[in-house]
Amino acid sequence: xxxxxxxxxxxxxxxxxxxxxxxxxxxxxxxxxxxVLALLAITAPAALLFGFGGAMAARSRIWPLRMVGRxxxxxxxxxPDIVFFLFVPVAMDQGFEWLRHKVKCxxxxxxxxxxxxxxxxxxxxxxxxxxxxxxxxxxxxALAVLAFAVVFGAFAANVLYGAMxxxxxxxxxxxxxxxxxxxxxxxxxxxxxxxIYALPGLSNLWMILIKATPLxxxxxxxxxxxxxxxxGGSKTSIFAYPHPDWRLYYFLGLLIFYLMxxxxxxxVLSRLTARLxxxxxxxxxxxxxxxxx
Amino acid sequence: MSCVQTFQDxxxxxxxxxxxxxxxxxxTLCEQFTLIGSxxxxxxxxxxxxxxxxxxxxxxxxxxxxxxxxxxxxxAEWFIFVFRGSPLFxxxxxxxxxxxxxxxxxxxxNLIFTHITAETGWLTRxxxxxxxxxxxxxxxxxxxIFYGALRSVPKGDIEAADAYGMAGWTRFRRIVWPTMLxxxxxxxTNEAIFLFHATTLVYFSGFPAxxxxxxxxxxxxxxxxxxxxPFIPYPIVAFYFILVTLAIIGLFGLINRRLNxxxxxxxxxxxRIRPQVIR
Numbered sequence: 001x002x003x004x005x006x007x008x009x010x011x012x013x014x015x016x017x018x019x020x021x022x023x024x025x026x027x028x029x030x031x032x033x034x035x036v037l038a039l040l041a042i043t044a045p046a047a048l049l050f051g052f053g054g055a056m057a058a059r060s061r062i063w064p065l066r067m068v069g070r071x072x073x074x075x076x077x078x079x080p081d082i083v084f085f086l087f088v089p090v091a092m093d094q095g096f097e098w099l100r101h102k103v104k105c106x107x108x109x110x111x112x113x114x115x116x117x118x119x120x121x122x123x124x125x126x127x128x129x130x131x132x133x134x135x136x137x138x139x140x141x142a143l144a145v146l147a148f149a150v151v152f153g154a155f156a157a158n159v160l161y162g163a164m165x166x167x168x169x170x171x172x173x174x175x176x177x178x179x180x181x182x183x184x185x186x187x188x189x190x191x192x193x194x195x196i197y198a199l200p201g202l203s204n205l206w207m208i209l210i211k212a213t214p215l216x217x218x219x220x221x222x223x224x225x226x227x228x229x230x231x232g233g234s235k236t237s238i239f240a241y242p243h244p245d246w247r248l249y250y251f252l253g254l255l256i257f258y259l260m261x262x263x264x265x266x267x268v269l270s271r272l273t274a275r276l277x278x279x280x281x282x283x284x285x286x287x288x289x290x291x292x293x
Numbered sequence: 294m295s296c297v298q299t300f301q302d303x304x305x306x307x308x309x310x311x312x313x314x315x316x317x318x319x320x321t322l323c324e325q326f327t328l329i330g331s332x333x334x335x336x337x338x339x340x341x342x343x344x345x346x347x348x349x350x351x352x353x354x355x356x357x358x359x360x361x362x363x364x365x366x367x368x369a370e371w372f373i374f375v376f377r378g379s380p381l382f383x384x385x386x387x388x389x390x391x392x393x394x395x396x397x398x399x400x401x402x403n404l405i406f407t408h409i410t411a412e413t414g415w416l417t418r419x420x421x422x423x424x425x426x427x428x429x430x431x432x433x434x435x436x437x438i439f440y441g442a443l444r445s446v447p448k449g450d451i452e453a454a455d456a457y458g459m460a461g462w463t464r465f466r467r468i469v470w471p472t473m474l475x476x477x478x479x480x481x482t483n484e485a486i487f488l489f490h491a492t493t494l495v496y497f498s499g500f501p502a503x504x505x506x507x508x509x510x511x512x513x514x515x516x517x518x519x520x521x522x523p524f525i526p527y528p529i530v531a532f533y534f535i536l537v538t539l540a541i542i543g544l545f546g547l548i549n550r551r552l553n554x555x556x557x558x559x560x561x562x563x564x565r566i567r568p569q570v571i572r
């Protein structure tokens with residue numbers, strides 16, 4: 001980073017620390033914070049989409065679809081989420097490869113499962129073994145996002161299902177009285193009104209999502225936990241910057257990062273709640289009206 | 294090898310009894326069910342003990358947080374904020390590193406009249422170290438639940454207690470505390486369920502599984518890695534955890550009935566199990 005860092009063994013004190021904290025690996029460490037934020041930014045809308053689909057399915061008038069929706073929303077109650085985080089990526093990976101295998105190599109006769117191996121034809125591998133390193137990393141990250149979206153989609157489906165039922169029945173009846181079809185009354189009356197009921201549950205979910213991000217480490221993504229372990233471990237003198245076991249301080253840093261993230265989210269969400277309550281016929285809206293007088 | 298034989302070999306493998314080597318090839322369904330079930334002992338151990346000890350600390354934290362004195366309230370608020378605001382996964386890593394840094398041959402406590410050597414090695418083992426973390430974590434989460442319930446104890450109850458001449462400890466033990474528990478119980482049931490779910494994180498977060506004695510998910514992960522087939526071991530874990538969840542709901546439902554037995558039946562709150570997940 002700095003020109004003075006060319007020979008680390010001559011450095012001392014603060015200079016050493018400045019050079020140490022700007023080494024190439026530390027830059028990768030700082031970038032992995034962006035990975036976490038990217039995961040949050042991609043997963044939140046994806047989970048909302050999954051949740052919306054799940055809630056719609058759970059309300060469906062078609063019996064099998066309703067059962068699928070109910071099962072999807074119910075599964076997260078009894079089963080630890082980490083089981084899903086371990087299960088979904090591998091299952092999805094094998095599912096995709098199996099489908100591609102069926103399409104691309106129809107004359108392949110060997111069974112896909114051979115004892116303890118999962119063998120598909122080379123053309124069906126995901127990503128192809130010839131593809132560059134970044135493709136492998138992106139694919140791993142995409143699987144992780146999918147796992148998060150599936151699990152948090154189930155939580156969001158619970159919240160949205162409850163919010164849809166919380167919209168006063170009279171609103172739907174009015175819509176029907178105006179001659180709207182069920183589809184119209186759903187999209188034009190129910191959906192616009194449900195968000196204020198869903199907001200407390202969704203903001204809770206956001207906090208939980210933040211706290212689930214270190215599980216990326218379990219999925220093999222090089223995230224902040226990976227780098228904290230990697231960088232913090234004791235380095236002997238063959239390394240450029242030898243130091244004893246500093247993992248405690250690295251994890252302390254991560255703890256503070258997460259505490260700050262929660263604190264900021266709390267502040268933003270409480271402002272959002274205040275904004276959405278404005279003019280609503282709820283207790284919070286009424287309190288705002290009184291305060292303004 | 295018959296299933297009975299497998300059961301004898303592996304039923305208590307997670308505690309260190311029975312066959313020492315884990316199965317290496319030709320995994321049968323029976324082996325997977327037995328080993329994963331044997332690991333479940335650890336989940337129940339962590340969950341039950343953390344919940345039991347955490348209950349008392351949570352009550353103390355809730356009362357401290359409700360206190361008027363600044364010196365008592367602030368530490369309680371910070372305790373709750375730190376443990377609820379950060380991921381349990383990070384807390385496990387941090388605690389493990391902190392425990393490892395403790396001097397290996399114990400801390401010499403030099404009291405005036407005697408020397409005490411406090412052993413610290415056991416804290417780096419999962420059975421103790423992870424239990425400490427889970428205990429503090431659940432104390433913070435339930436402390437927040439209890440605090441909310443404490444704030445909503447009806448004013449009339451306190452006034453009635455005053456009228457009977459109750460004060461201080463007597464009033465707390467006989468009026469405030471039972472009402473607080475009654476109000477907090479549905480939320481506390483959720484907390485118990487998700488504490489049990491959180492116990493699966495222990496062996497994935499720094500604490501090593503010594504001699505391959507792990508919890509249910511540890512063995513499930515072992516099988517999934519060996520067979521490269523996630524479709525059998527993980528559903529087995531899921532099955533076991535659904536059983537545990539149902540057992541918790543049943544047990545806590547009984548306690549809920551007892552806490553509410555003086556209420557008119559239409560006012561009794563029903564237990565509603567809602568997902569409030571990962572820490």
